[in-house]
Amino acid sequence: MPENDQLEPSRFVPHGIIRTDEQIKIQTAICKVLLIEANAGAAKTTTLALRIGEAISANVAPESILVLVFTDTARDVMRRRLAEIGVHYDLVKRIEIHTFEDFAKKQLALIEDKGVNPYPNARQQFVPMMAAIDAVYERHGNSVENLELNNHALAITQYLDAQLKLKATMGLTDIVEDEDLLATCLRLGVSETELLVSQEYERIRLGLHFQPHFRGPFDATYDLARDIDCGEDRQSEFADYRLVICDELHDLNEAAFRIVCALIDRPRCYFVGAGDRDQVIHATLGAKHEYLSNRFCQRFPRTQKYPLTITHRHGPQLAYCMEAFKDKSVESNVAEKLEIRVEAYEEELEEGARCVVESIRKWKRAGFGVDGCAILIRDRHHSVVMENALREAEIGYRTPVMGSYLQREEILFLRGILAIALRDFEAVKSKEVKEAIVEALDLYGGLRIPPEELISVKAGMAKHSQLHWFYEKHIQCSKTKEGAPALDGVIRFVTDASPDSFAVDLLREVCDRLSIKKIAAKLYVRPYDASVVVKSIEGFLSIAGGRTLKQFWDVINVAEMFAVKHRDKDVLTLDCVANSKGKEFDHVILPFIEHNEYPNPMFPLKDEENLFYVGVTRAKRWLTLVTPQDRERRSPFIRRMDISGTSARANLAQTRNENALRAAPASRNYLRASYSDKDLVKSLGARYDPTRKKWYVPVGMDPKPFEAWF
Structure with missing residues (x-):
């Protein structure tokens, strides 16, 4: 870390940090398109904030600066970082900082005659997706081989994921008219069913005149990129942005890339983006390292790349x-x-x-x-x-994101079988888990209960805990349902088993009789997802040990209460x-x-x-x-x-780093305080250094109360 903080002249001098040579070069660089190739923990957001501070110091109006990110969290972090390095809060409020989706909504609202209904969660998309499935069956049911159409919740979720991928990659606009359907699907990385359902879903969403009736997650980004791709003059609606900043470029997909290019094409616009090509892990959503590697350079030949190699996270x-x-x-x-x-x-x-x-x-x-x-x-x-x-x-x-194994469909299915066999649905305390168990029995049991009826059934089961009524009506006495006889057979098998039978033996027999591996392969499009389900079930069976069925049931419910409590x-x-x-x-x-x-x-x-x-x-x-x-x-x-x-x-x-820290100005005594200590050290007068991400004792303050953290 250099002692000389003025390697190159800069108008903006930040508060609270000593910039590296690399950061100063990026802050003061003048070029149309600048890409920052960063390492993990290399202060990408802080460096982009420095570039914004430099622009404002050069009399660029805050309103003409646009920052694009991919998540609400990243948006909030950017605002905080700007304030932390010394950009006045009133100026930060004037800078346009948006997620790509929010920016696209804002732009589309300028040219659309009426408001578009927002469908922010997947459940709202289920009805049009089911209509799309019906349309595919009517149009292609007799002409396309290997067409596997399902309308259960898991299948709909997978169809929604597939259409999201096709929109992120702009695959829906990249259909070659004379190309064979199978060849198109192989090129786009989806199944024939997924492509046809996605196309029908878009026909329903857009209507006859390509005016959207509703928008789900990412739809605004896709709609704006599609309009640009179709030659619509959307650029003229853009504000006169002088500087566009993009963080986390490793999450960039084709739709977002086309929007960024349209912004850069404005003659007075400069662009700075940062990312780490080695953090591209969302390839299924269209993220690719090629955007950082060569796509910008191909589109804008005078693109310059600057490194950001120094990590501030780990030693x-x-x-x-x-x-x-x-x-x-x-x-x-x-x-x-x-x-x-x-x-x-x-x-x-x-x-x-x-x-x-x-x-x-x-x-x-x-x-x-x-x-x-x-x-x-x-x-x-x-x-x-x-x-x-x-x-x-x-x-x-x-x-926080993954969820406990006890709430996954495959485990809930087995828990449902146990609950029916033991006649003990009351042991499940959570209303949400009770509803999920009913849904899992329908899904993995192949009952195919109509969606409207399933909603009513779940609500009744959760409220009254009468799971045996569900069993008698929808499994035991429902010979017309495809999976009911097989599911009824395994439930009877478990019910009739000796009280001393080992749970692991009974449940393994259940999985074998139902061919659980085949069920998983049928439910999940990707073989990897099906393999994870099978491994998850194997893990679940392994913890049964030498317990009887009732003992294992009690262990499961105690485990769930532990997770909730802690x-x-x-x-x-x-x-x-x-x-x-x-x-x-x-x-x-x-x-x-x-x-x-x-x-x-x-x-x-x-x-x-x-x-x-x-x-x-x-x-x-x-x-x-x-x-x-x-x-x-x-x-x-x-x-x-x-x-x-x-x-x-x-x-x-x-x-070297320790010596540099000792040689630093003696204004800060840094503390080894964990996250759980933050409130205590703050109450004692410590302050937080956002760059080093450490608490410190300011000069002149008595260090004695902080001895435990030195």
Whole structure:
């Protein structure tokens, strides 16, 4: 980190941070299109805020600055960052900071004669999607082979995901008239059913005159990009933006790219965007590294690229490991050492989960709170063994995005069978879970209850807990329903079993009789999703152990109550790696780092490398990798990190950073305060440094009350 903060002349001098050489160059650069190629934790948002501050200092009106981001959270972070570096709050309020979707809605509202009904959640889209399914059946039912149409909730959700992908990639506007349907689907990466349903859904949404009747998530972005693509003069409706900023360019898709290009085409507009191509993990939603790599350069040949290599999140230990893993330059100016721990387990996943628990205990013994911990798993099938290990250790956790395994359709289905066989629906306390159990019985049991009737049935079951009435009416006495006889058979089998029968044996027999693997393969379009369901069920069965059916039922319900009771305070985060992007944690634990998980052979190697990279770079203080003892089973990604080979260089860099911190102006005494300590140190007078992300004691203040955190 340079001592000289004036490497190049800049009009705007920020508060509270010492800029790096790279940041100053980006702040003062003058070019039509500037791309920032950043590393994880390299202060992308802060650097973009510096560029905005520079523009305002050069008399660019705040109203002519547009910032585009992908999430509401990113929008709020940008506003805070601008204020933190010294841009006056009144000026921040005048800057247009929008998500792509909100910006598109704003632009479309200028040219549309009437308001468009918003459908912000998936449930509102179910009715038009079911109409689209009916239309596909009428138009193509007799002419298209392998057409598999379903109207249950899971199928509709998958159709909605497919049309979202087609819109993000602009695939719906990229249909070649004479191209064979199968060839088109292979090129677009969707099934024939998904493409035909998506086309019919759009016909319903847009009507005869291409005036939308409603818009769901991402529809405004797509509609604006489609209009631009069709030659509509939407650019003339844009404000006279002098500077357009885009954060997290690694999430850019084709629809958003076309909107950005239309903005840049305005003669007085300059563009600055930042992203990390190694964080592209949402490829299914159209995100691609090619936008950072070459698409901007192809579209705007005079594009300039600037690096942002210095991470402010973690120490040199992890920075140099990622340099080795990704074969790119990575540096760190963090003075606090990051510890990388590799913990090994023998064979079973349960042993790996116990390693995770012990790592958390070590963290607590070091004086840190569990609220700074995150267990980031490869996918949700690992959460079964992980949640049970945490519960047995009485360690509270939250599953903010992924949700607990006890609320997944495949597990709810088995819970429903147990509830009917044991005549004990009252043990399920949550109204939402009761409704979900009924829906899971319909879905996995193949009952095909009409949607309107299913809504009424779920409400009645949740209110009165009369699940046996549901069984008698919709399963036992409903011979016309496709899956009812088979489901009735397995329920009778479980009901008639000896009270001393082991739950694992009975439930495994249930899965075999119903051919649960075939059900999963039929319900899920992607083979990987079906494989996760099967692994999740296997994990669920494994925890039954030597318990009887009633004992296992009681354990399940106690586990659910534990999760509810311990999900609010002083708890760790348990989630999938893919949900952690944009976040950071003091201690990151990645369990089960082994072959066929990292990398998973069902996905491109590049995507798997990026997923691992995102997971490990969330760490700030500790990174724990839990991997098999058998080196043949270990993921090759650990070897590629070259942990031992980079340690000597990292230690030298650590000393350099510590010396630089000591040589810094003596205005701040930094504290080792965890997130759970923030309110206490703040009440004692400590202040927060948003750049270093640490609390400090201002000069002149008595340091004695803070001794515990030095």
